[in-house]
């Protein structure tokens with residue numbers, strides 16, 4: 001039942017937008033034509049052992065880590081080669097069966113949920129690191145290569161791939177969602193770090209978005225096909241290989257944590273640090289509710305306050321000077337309890353709260369699943385948006401920690417969703433209100449998690465009807481039968 005509190009709360013939101021959001025419906029999806037003879041042809045294409053109709057496997061592939069409802073595919077196919085991916089795509093295209101690429105299922109917007117059934121294509125068996133060009137700072141990987149495995153492999157070369165979405169995701173899944181995370185403030189997002197992609201198109205053709213074997217740092221050669229596929233969330237084709245930039249492991253790392261009495265002080269400090277031109281590696285905010293959730297989850301005793309988590313990477317020479325400049329800014333803004341560490345174990349201990357945040361927040365309500373907002377605004381608007389957001393959370397009386405990558409103007413409100421529909425309605429209205437505010441302030445509804453199945457209505461608002469029509473035209477050009485991950489990004 002929807003509570004009176006909800007209606008009181010709704011008065012503050014744009015009612016018209018809320019009604020539009022509630023009545024938003026996906027265009028009718030045709031049910032998948034997955035017959036037993038179609039499944040037989042899949043078995044012929046990839047081998048019996050690589051096709052599963054087991055309920056447990058379909059369930060496992062029908063959701064990610066988000067709160068979104070499970071939608072099981074009719075069948076799960078495990079591909080072992082590009083040729084097999086191509087054959088499966090061709091078969092699906094001929095029979096107009098939905099095809100959903102599956103990386104590692106850590107997404108937070110229901111990207112892998114099979115809204116119209118069909119075939120989920122799991123690429124985790126294709127897990128080879130194809131080549132590492134240490135002298136050129138790049139490498140090429142198959143779609144099942146995971147972020148942590150890649151970095152372990154690279155360790156001896158003195159290089160690493162710094163994009164870190166927190167979860168141990170597949171590199172090609174990260175390409176597909178244009179992931180980023182804590183290191184983006186220094187190293188950029190997937191958009192800035194992908195040099196080339198091999199993609200299987202829905203009709204089975206294979207393309208290299210920058211040309212076969214190309215891995216140059218710059219190109220002006222025509223349309224940017226690579227970045228059309230980065231962030232395409234499995235709606236245009238299956239990424240079967242990614243060539244990405246690598247970086248030298250930093251000679252020295254300094255981690256630090258400090259606390260503030262008010263959100264304004266903490267976020268003003270962030271803006272001043274960014275404006276000072278210091279190259280931060282990480283600059284994260286956790287509010288008092290987030291720290292409280294972490295203390296409870298991990299039995300820690302951090303001061304319950306508005307907190308900044310910082311990290312500096314660089315040559316040993318000069319790094320402490322950067323730290324000291326930031327320290328001065330922290331103190332000028334009323335920062336308290338500054339702790340710093342250079343030793344790896346000590347750094348990990350200092351940053352533990354940040355890395356466990358999603359699970360600490362979800363544990364606030366046992367059995368809940370996370371609904372994470374993901375807005376990103378120009379940095380000068382950040383103080384206003386975070387302060388308003390926290391005020392709305394208080395008024396809505398929901399459990400909702402605020403945290404995020406504030407160095408990029410990107411933050412999350414983690415809303416633990418349960419079966420209590422009244423609370424869920426309040427949380428969804430709150431998420432909508434925050435997204436609308438971000439868009440009003442020249443921002444986006446999603447900095448890094450993608451549109452998935454949960455933000456299509458917001459994308460329409462963000463880029464307008466003409467923008468959406470152009471996206472639909474692009475989609476039609478690559479996927480005229482609409483088989484690729486239907487219902488995602490554009491409904």
Ligand SMILES: Cc1cc2c(cc1C)N(C[C@H](O)[C@H](O)[C@H](O)COP(=O)(O)OP(=O)(O)OC[C@H]1O[C@@H](n3cnc4c(N)ncnc43)[C@H](O)[C@@H]1O)c1[nH]c(=O)[nH]c(=O)c1N2
Nearest residue numbers: 103104105106107111166169170173174176179180234239
């Ligand atoms: C604890 C925690 C913390 C975070 C996050 C998750 C969790 C569980 N995430 C979200 C998530 O890790 C991120 O979206 C990853 O990029 C998802 O990669 P997967 O391999 O799991 O893709 P997953 O399998 O979930 O698929 C995601 C989407 O990509 C498509 N896809 C996957 N592989 C593909 C391929 N080979 N070809 C074409 N399409 C493909 C899918 O169809 C789907 O639409 C995140 N993210 C972030 O950016 N910043 C963050 O800070 C965090 N933090």
Ligand SMILES: CC(=O)C(=O)O
Nearest residue numbers: 166357358372404412
């Ligand atoms: C959930 C997420 O994106 C984060 O913890 O940063």
Ligand SMILES: [Mn+2]
Nearest residue numbers: 181405412448
């Ligand atoms: Mn994040």
